[in-house]
Amino acid sequence: MTVVDLINPATEEVVTTVDLLDESAVDEAVATAHRAQRIWAALSPAARAAGLRDLAAAVDGNRDELAALEVANSGHPIGQARWEAEHVRDVLTFYSASPERLSGKQIPVAGGIDMTFCDPIGVVGIITPWNFPMTIASWGFAPALAAGNAVIVKPAEWTPLTTIRLAEIAEEAGLPPGLLQVVPGRGDVVGEAMLGHPGIGKIVFTGSTRTGRHVMTRAAESVKRITLELGGKSANIVFADSDLEQAAATAPYGVFDNAGQDCCARSRILVQRSVYDRFMELLEPAVAGVRVGDPIDDATEMGPLVSRAHWQKVASYVPDDAPVAFRGTAPEGPGFWFPPTVLTPQPNDRAVVEEIFGPVVTVLPFDDEADAIAIANATEYGLAGSIWTDDLSRALRVSRAVAAGNLSVNSHSSVRYSTPFGGFKQSGLGRELGPDAPLGFTETKNVFIAVGAATPAQSQRGTS
Numbered sequence: 001m002t003v004v005d006l007i008n009p010a011t012e013e014v015v016t017t018v019d020l021l022d023e024s025a026v027d028e029a030v031a032t033a034h035r036a037q038r039i040w041a042a043l044s045p046a047a048r049a050a051g052l053r054d055l056a057a058a059v060d061g062n063r064d065e066l067a068a069l070e071v072a073n074s075g076h077p078i079g080q081a082r083w084e085a086e087h088v089r090d091v092l093t094f095y096s097a098s099p100e101r102l103s104g105k106q107i108p109v110a111g112g113i114d115m116t117f118c119d120p121i122g123v124v125g126i127i128t129p130w131n132f133p134m135t136i137a138s139w140g141f142a143p144a145l146a147a148g149n150a151v152i153v154k155p156a157e158w159t160p161l162t163t164i165r166l167a168e169i170a171e172e173a174g175l176p177p178g179l180l181q182v183v184p185g186r187g188d189v190v191g192e193a194m195l196g197h198p199g200i201g202k203i204v205f206t207g208s209t210r211t212g213r214h215v216m217t218r219a220a221e222s223v224k225r226i227t228l229e230l231g232g233k234s235a236n237i238v239f240a241d242s243d244l245e246q247a248a249a250t251a252p253y254g255v256f257d258n259a260g261q262d263c264c265a266r267s268r269i270l271v272q273r274s275v276y277d278r279f280m281e282l283l284e285p286a287v288a289g290v291r292v293g294d295p296i297d298d299a300t301e302m303g304p305l306v307s308r309a310h311w312q313k314v315a316s317y318v319p320d321d322a323p324v325a326f327r328g329t330a331p332e333g334p335g336f337w338f339p340p341t342v343l344t345p346q347p348n349d350r351a352v353v354e355e356i357f358g359p360v361v362t363v364l365p366f367d368d369e370a371d372a373i374a375i376a377n378a379t380e381y382g383l384a385g386s387i388w389t390d391d392l393s394r395a396l397r398v399s400r401a402v403a404a405g406n407l408s409v410n411s412h413s414s415v416r417y418s419t420p421f422g423g424f425k426q427s428g429l430g431r432e433l434g435p436d437a438p439l440g441f442t443e444t445k446n447v448f449i450a451v452g453a454a455t456p457a458q459s460q461r462g463t464s
């Protein structure tokens, strides 16, 4: 076990320490989880639904505490952090309806009756990134619990505090002890142990595409079920026929929310050449208007980057000779501050190709619809995207042509708990959220019951 400091990204002060656990903690957690899962799965569907509603209520009751923890640990602006805690509550409430709706099917076959059951997988492992710790954990644990599983979460090394607290809240809310556990630790220790553990039936992994490929390889050893939510390099396509003022006013929030540390960040703005200059004129004041500052202040829209190491990675995309069009502001002094930055590079520049995961956006011109689609799709990723146009037919054509899992027209919305979320291409595998998510945490069991023909005596008795 190693003890590490957690650093407040806005002040660089130590928030607290956390114990990074080892492989033996995973073994213990899996054994405990199996016991808890048997208790949970034996409850009636209505009792499991009530348990999830109790947890949702407890999260709501602890909203301010969870939000304050995320501000201190991750540097998220307080308004956003409150929304994240409320989102966890809402995800739990949405999936509290599932235990009583996980119906199998009765399928017509010859010679008997055929029916299917949605059996829980057993113990599910969730490995999360540092950018949205509690919301991403809840996208896995809420539907997994709803389907009758126990869950073990390994949070990212830098930001474990809200996830640890959520597991405590689950126990305080009356869920069976050990049903939702958190094992803080390094990816190459605790994460690896989870990938190789025979007692874990499914891994939900959210993180970089590079680690995701490794997770997929390791999962193959035991044919472990997996869901992968990976990186993105999403396009925000602005056509000349759109409401240009609105497109420019909202573009910064499509990429700089959470300081650009968002897998769905629209980090490539593509603008039709005929309105490019006008769009840039409108974008400059919009970028300058993003309020970057103290995360505790309710008016703050963007906080610092999560760590010094991540700051250095983001800064590497903006060298001294970078083609900077303009930049917003950021505080001086301690904290991992990085101003919103707009680049106008060549199409093959690494800032255009690679996921930066910080407040840096590239702007490229395009000529026509076909050109816009080709540029939008010229990436290994396919997570999200936005299309700005007033032409409904064009909106539908381009939405169908862009190879990404979550598109929005004349907005930048990506995540709603009631709609499916996930990536095309190397942005992932499988989908989270939406009405079908609990099915991803079940095995379909098919049972056929032969029904023999009635003997003459049975027929007789039946008719007498």
Ligand code: NAD
Pocket (backbone or CB within 6 Å): 127, 128, 129, 130, 131, 132, 136, 154, 155, 156, 157, 185, 186, 187, 188, 190, 191, 192, 195, 206, 207, 208, 209, 210, 211, 212, 214, 228, 229, 230, 231, 232, 262, 263, 355, 357, 383, 423, 427, 428
């Ligand atoms: P990362 O891949 O470095 O780490 C993610 C998690 O994997 C961490 O908990 C880490 O400890 C763990 N890990 C690392 N090595 C491991 C190993 N060998 N075995 C098992 N686990 C291991 O990613 P990150 O830097 O924490 O997060 C940023 C990335 O996450 C970005 O690429 C971003 O796009 C992506 N992301 C995707 C989504 C989505 O829904 N598609 C959402 C948020 C973030």
